[in-house]
Amino acid sequence: MHIRLLWFVTFGCAMACAQTTSPSSAPQSPSAPQAIPPVQQTIEVTATRLPEDPAKVPVTIEVFTGEELGMRGIRDLSSALALATGVTIASGGDQGPASSVPQFWGLQEMDAYLLVVDGVPWGGPFNPSTTTLDLNDIDRIEVQRGPAPVMYGATSFVGVIQVVHKDTALNQRSLYLWGGNYGTGGGSFSTPIPLSGNWTSRLTLDGAREGYANQRTSYVRGHGMWGLEHKSSGTNHQWFNADINWLDQDPASPRPRVGTTLSPDVPVNSNQNMAGAFLNNHRGSFWGGFQHEIAHGGQWSTTVSVAPSRQQILHGFLTDVEDIPDNARGIRENIQQTEVYADSHVSWKLRPSVVLIAGGDYLFGIAHAQGADFTYTAPLSGTPAPVVDVPPDLDFHINDTRNFFGAYTALEWTPLERMRIDAGIRLNVTHESQQVIDGGAGTSDEGTQTNVKPGANVGLMYTAWQNNQDSAGLFANYRYTFKPAAIDFGIGDAAETGGGGGGLILQPETSWSVEGGFRGRFHGGRIETEASGFYMDFNNLVVATSINGVPALINAGSERFTGFESMVAMNLPKNFMARATYSFHDAIFTNFYQDFGNGPQQLAGNRIEMSAQNLAAFGVIYSPVRGFFGNVTVGYVGSRYLNRRNTALANGYATVDVGIGYRTARWEFLVNGRNLSNSRAPISESELGDAQYYLLPALRVQAGLRIHF
Numbered sequence: 001m002h003i004r005l006l007w008f009v010t011f012g013c014a015m016a017c018a019q020t021t022s023p024s025s026a027p028q029s030p031s032a033p034q035a036i037p038p039v040q041q042t043i044e045v046t047a048t049r050l051p052e053d054p055a056k057v058p059v060t061i062e063v064f065t066g067e068e069l070g071m072r073g074i075r076d077l078s079s080a081l082a083l084a085t086g087v088t089i090a091s092g093g094d095q096g097p098a099s100s101v102p103q104f105w106g107l108q109e110m111d112a113y114l115l116v117v118d119g120v121p122w123g124g125p126f127n128p129s130t131t132t133l134d135l136n137d138i139d140r141i142e143v144q145r146g147p148a149p150v151m152y153g154a155t156s157f158v159g160v161i162q163v164v165h166k167d168t169a170l171n172q173r174s175l176y177l178w179g180g181n182y183g184t185g186g187g188s189f190s191t192p193i194p195l196s197g198n199w200t201s202r203l204t205l206d207g208a209r210e211g212y213a214n215q216r217t218s219y220v221r222g223h224g225m226w227g228l229e230h231k232s233s234g235t236n237h238q239w240f241n242a243d244i245n246w247l248d249q250d251p252a253s254p255r256p257r258v259g260t261t262l263s264p265d266v267p268v269n270s271n272q273n274m275a276g277a278f279l280n281n282h283r284g285s286f287w288g289g290f291q292h293e294i295a296h297g298g299q300w301s302t303t304v305s306v307a308p309s310r311q312q313i314l315h316g317f318l319t320d321v322e323d324i325p326d327n328a329r330g331i332r333e334n335i336q337q338t339e340v341y342a343d344s345h346v347s348w349k350l351r352p353s354v355v356l357i358a359g360g361d362y363l364f365g366i367a368h369a370q371g372a373d374f375t376y377t378a379p380l381s382g383t384p385a386p387v388v389d390v391p392p393d394l395d396f397h398i399n400d401t402r403n404f405f406g407a408y409t410a411l412e413w414t415p416l417e418r419m420r421i422d423a424g425i426r427l428n429v430t431h432e433s434q435q436v437i438d439g440g441a442g443t444s445d446e447g448t449q450t451n452v453k454p455g456a457n458v459g460l461m462y463t464a465w466q467n468n469q470d471s472a473g474l475f476a477n478y479r480y481t482f483k484p485a486a487i488d489f490g491i492g493d494a495a496e497t498g499g500g501g502g503g504l505i506l507q508p509e510t511s512w513s514v515e516g517g518f519r520g521r522f523h524g525g526r527i528e529t530e531a532s533g534f535y536m537d538f539n540n541l542v543v544a545t546s547i548n549g550v551p552a553l554i555n556a557g558s559e560r561f562t563g564f565e566s567m568v569a570m571n572l573p574k575n576f577m578a579r580a581t582y583s584f585h586d587a588i589f590t591n592f593y594q595d596f597g598n599g600p601q602q603l604a605g606n607r608i609e610m611s612a613q614n615l616a617a618f619g620v621i622y623s624p625v626r627g628f629f630g631n632v633t634v635g636y637v638g639s640r641y642l643n644r645r646n647t648a649l650a651n652g653y654a655t656v657d658v659g660i661g662y663r664t665a666r667w668e669f670l671v672n673g674r675n676l677s678n679s680r681a682p683i684s685e686s687e688l689g690d691a692q693y694y695l696l697p698a699l700r701v702q703a704g705l706r707i708h709f
Contacts, residue, residue, distance in 0.1 A: 018210070038489050038559040039543040046116070046142045046162045048410065048422070049301070050347060055519055058422055058459030058475040060085070060145040060532050060565070066138045066166065068577075071623050072631045073659050075135055075178075075208075076100070077161075082360035082633050082657065083619045084143050085530070086583035087159070088566040088612070090684035092694050095278040097212055098131045098219045098251035104159035105561050105670040106585030107610040108684065111486035111542070112679055114148060114156035116243060117163045120287050120305045121155060124339025125365035126511065127486060130311070132245040132283045134223045136176075137190040137204040145513055145565070146534065147481040151457030153361065153406040155485045157511055158537070158561075168202040168229040168239075173709035179407030180702030181217065182211030191709075195228075202227045212252065213698035215271035215382045219249040225264045235299065240288035248278040253382070254692035255682070256321045258649040263321050268695065272328055273315050283303045283309035287341075293350055295693055298348040304341070311335040314373070314390065317689030318378060330380040330493050331688075332390050333371030340364040345408075355412040357424075363404040369489040370394040372440075395439030396491050403431045404482070406455075407609045416472070418463035420484035423590040429486050432505055440609060449505040453482035453490060470527035475532075477518035478659070483509045485542045507555050508547065516668045517565075526571040537590075544687035545594070553687075557592030559608065561585070574623040580617070587611040595645065606646045610685050614638030614652065628658040629668075642682060653696070674700040 042063040043051045054061045062084055074080045078089040079098045090101045102113050114121060115128035123129040135141075139407065144160040152160065166172075171192055174187040179185035184209025193201040204225045211218045223246070229239040253272045256263050266272075287305030294300045316330035332414035345359020372391040381385070412426035433448045459477035468470075485506035517532025538559040545554050570578045587608040593600040607613075635655045642648040644697040656677050661670030675696060 003583055006405070006425065006535075008134070016187075024145050026409045027327065028655045038231050042140070044142045044144075045119070045164070046144045046160050047151070048147075048412065049345065050121075051357070052443070055471065055528075056420065056461060058420065058461040058477050058514065059516070060226070060530065062143045062567075064138055064141045064143070064261070065309070068621070069141070070706075071136070071629065071635070072180075072657075073622055073661075073670045073702070075228070075648070077102075077133060077135070079657065079674065080344070081143060081161070082582065082635055083579045083617050085567040085581045086145055086563070086615060087143065088615055088635075088637055089190055089696055090694065092252060093684050094688050095131050096219060096247075096281075096685055097210065097217055097249050097697075098221065098247060098249055098284060100130045102159065102161065103611070105536065106540075106559060106563060106587030106608065106613075107158050108539075108610050109486075110488075112157045113159040113161065113503055114152055115161050115224060115245075115286075116152070116164075118287070119289075119303050119343075120160075120285070121152070121339075121363065122163075122342055123286075124307065125155070125363045125404050125484075126337065126367065127340070127488065129281075129283065131249070131279075131281050131356075132219075132309075133163065134204075134206065134225070134245065135163065135235050136188045136206045137166050137225070146477075146536075147457075147479045147511065147513060148459050149479050149481040150410055152431055153426055153455060154267040154365070154404050154428045154453075154508075155363070157481055157509065158536075159481060165204075165227065165241075166190075166202065167200075168227045169200040169231075170202065174706055175709070176706045178702055178704035180700060182213060182700070183209060184211045184700070184702060185209055186221075189634065192405075193226075197230075198232060199228065199230050201229070214252040214269045215440050216250055216273065216277075216385060217252040217271060219247060221248075224247040234293050236292050238288070238290040241286070242692060243285040244279070245283045245285075246284075247281045249281075251277055251279045251315050252694065254317070254686040254694050255324070256688050256689065257642055257648060257691040257693065258321055258407075260683065263708050264272055264647075264676055265321060266318075266380050269698070270380065271385070272318050272378040272380070272382055273385070274330060274376060274378070274388040275385035277315045278312065279315060280312040281309060283307060294346065296348060300344075302342075302344040305339075306592050307339040310338050311337070312403045316376060316378065316388075317686065317692060318380075319375075319690070321380070325377050326375040328376050328386075330374050330388060330390075331371060332394060333369060333489070333491055334394065335367060335369045335489055336366065337367040353414040356409070357411075360405070360407040362406075365402040366397075367400050367489065370397040371396050373491050373492040396488055397435070397437040397439070398487075399435040399488075400487055401433050401435075404484070405429045408455075418466065420461040422459040422461075422477075424456070428453045428455055428482055430508075431615075432484060434487075434505055445478060446504050449484070451482070451506075451508050452485065453481065453508070453510070455482055456480045468525055470521050470523070471521075472518070472520040474516070476514070478512070480512045480515050481510065485509060485540070485555070486523075486553070488687065495529070500686040505555060506542060507540045507556070509538070509540045509542060513561075514539070524538075524705065528569045530566065531566040532655050533564045535561065543686075554594075556589070556594075557591045559592070560590050561587045566581065566619075575622060577621045579619050581615070583615040585611060585613055585615070589644070601645070603644055606644060607641050608682075609642060609644050610640050612640040613639040613653070626665065628660070629670075631658070637683075642685070643691065650682050653677075653679045655679060655696070665708075667705065669703070669705050671703045673704075 044533035188206030289303035343361035408426035
């Protein structure tokens with residue numbers, strides 16, 4: 001793997017040397033810094049698939065530019081969205097240290113949100129593929145809070161994160177090298193590839209090793225992305241992208257809870273995985289499409305993608321928090337997965353006040369998992385790493401095929417100069433078939449499920465006051481959402497309940513929600529504010545549990561999510577930018593019985609586990625054109641219950657990230673410190689280890705050098 005990384009970086013540097021920098025592409029000497037920087041207009045495409053000002057759509061959506069993330073030296077999703085309103089992202093988890101688990105509206109579930117890359121669902125009809133997400137050479141990250149029931153159908157309940165890469169026509173080259181504690185280091189290179197005619201192309205290559213304080217925990221990544229685009233007359237263009245991600249992970253172990261506290265017998269940085277444990281994910285993504293002008297001033301857009309992947313798994317979890325024989329359960333598994341996505345839609349501006357969008361999409365996924373589980377003995381201290389005999393016969397099989405089809409139409413109507421109404425409706429047709437074969441037990445179960453469900457939204461944006469770029473307005477929306485239940489292909493859980501259960505597929509999740517608030521821009525657009533409240537009723541939430549010591553998924557009755565979210569962002573004089581957020585979330589069960597060993601217990605009124613009521617963040621960025629620059633980000637996550645019975649309360653925690661650097665016209669150097677408080681708070685719950693929790697990564701210090709060609 002290290003040879004692959006060396007090849008990526010060496011090839012990238014060779015390409016940089018091979019290309020001659022023309023006078024037109026050489027970096028221009030920047031003008032002197034202004035006392036108050038001009039405000040840059042941002043656009044988003046997540047809410048309606050059309051480029052729009054986020055302040056004018058009646059949903060809560062934020063845009064974080066790649067330039068801003070570069071100022072802060074950010075390469076991971078958790079740090080990238082540290083200042084996002086009402087959002088917290090837990091690094092790591094059951095999918096490995098390269099993974100992340102977002103929390104929107106108080107719900108922290110891997111499958112409850114949608115991850116999109118350049119308009120393509122990243123993970124398809126299964127779970128978001130956060131481990132293979134790469135944040136090099138991106139233009140922006142768009143974050144929409146709340147459901148997306150019309151444009152993205154049966155995929156998202158509480159939020160959408162869309163990563164948009166830089167335009168292939170961008171004439172910039174850069175080389176970034178970094179290194180840090182725990183053996184972390186890597187490099188990335190991005191460059192345009194000259195082509196003839198109206199063709200443009202851009203290539204990004206990167207490779208890295210990320211180390212952690214936990215014993216035997218790290219990951220190695222090699223990644224390449226190539227984008228190709230042809231622009232012709234008007235807005236007509238075609239594009240093709242290829243993304244190859246090779247990820248090999250040495251996983252960490254979650255820390256178990258005994259009673260109401262995390263076990264003191266299991267050291268914070270210990271690792272109970274067996275020697276040679278791995279979570280590897282090798283994924284290729286290929287997508288392309290076109291946009292053409294059609295009659296009557298319309299636009300026709302189509303995107304098609306295919307993404308094959310292969311995951312190889314060998315890891316384990318404690319089943320008894322004692323130094324006794326066979327106190328851990330191991331899993332060996334291979335998962336082959338293919339995702340296909342297609343969307344085609346047209347948009348017309350029927351009159352100056354009406355825009356109509358109509359289209360359909362298709363999401364297909366097929367997966368085959370084969371594996372076996374076994375017991376082994378793991379010392380609580382984590383050392384020495386246990387050597388295990390892996391079963392040679394992977395005789396447990398799960399085959400799953402998913403077809404999600406949707407036809408949708410949406411309307412943007414501006415009946416008054418300061419009033420906009422958005423409305424959309426979608427027909428979802430989903431079909432899933434599943435087969436579970438337990439070769440050891442000699443059993444085979446099959447099941448199918450077909451659902452025909454609507455999705456809908458209606459929203460209103462009213463601008464009460466406007467003066468040039470400044471404005472103040474109110475917005476409100478209603479959304480109804482449907483989503484088939486998740487499957488995680490865990491060996492054992494499919495045999496017990498949802499995802500198998502004698503052919504039983506879990507019931508689909510549904511929700512309805514309302515949201516409303518205030519949004520304003522002041523002082524020439526240099527100050528932006530937003531305050532909103534939401535209410536969501538949720539049914540059949542899929543949650544993890546344990547049955548006879550084996551992980552399982554079940555439907556969790558009904559839940560209610562309510563909350564308040566606020567934000568203020570400022571472009572200040574002397575090259576300063578500041579941003580502050582505060583959110584209050586109340587996520588509770590309203591009707592859910594669960595048996596913890598003493599008969600069914602009603603959990604109505606209990607807070608959902610790992611859901612923090614209070615979230616806050618504050619950040620300041622100082623970014624002159626040349627010279628010293630820096631940033632400070634402070635985050636706070638309030639107390640949260642570790643269990644559904646609400647008997648184990650974890651205290652709130654704060655994190656502090658600081659960066660300082662120096663830049664010239666050609667290069668910049670940055671040193672970053674993450675989690676300077678070195679908090680090791682529990683941030684996400686394992687779905688495979690019973691009552692076990694992943695901790696906030698320890699303090700990390702990294703330095704990076706970026707060179708512009």
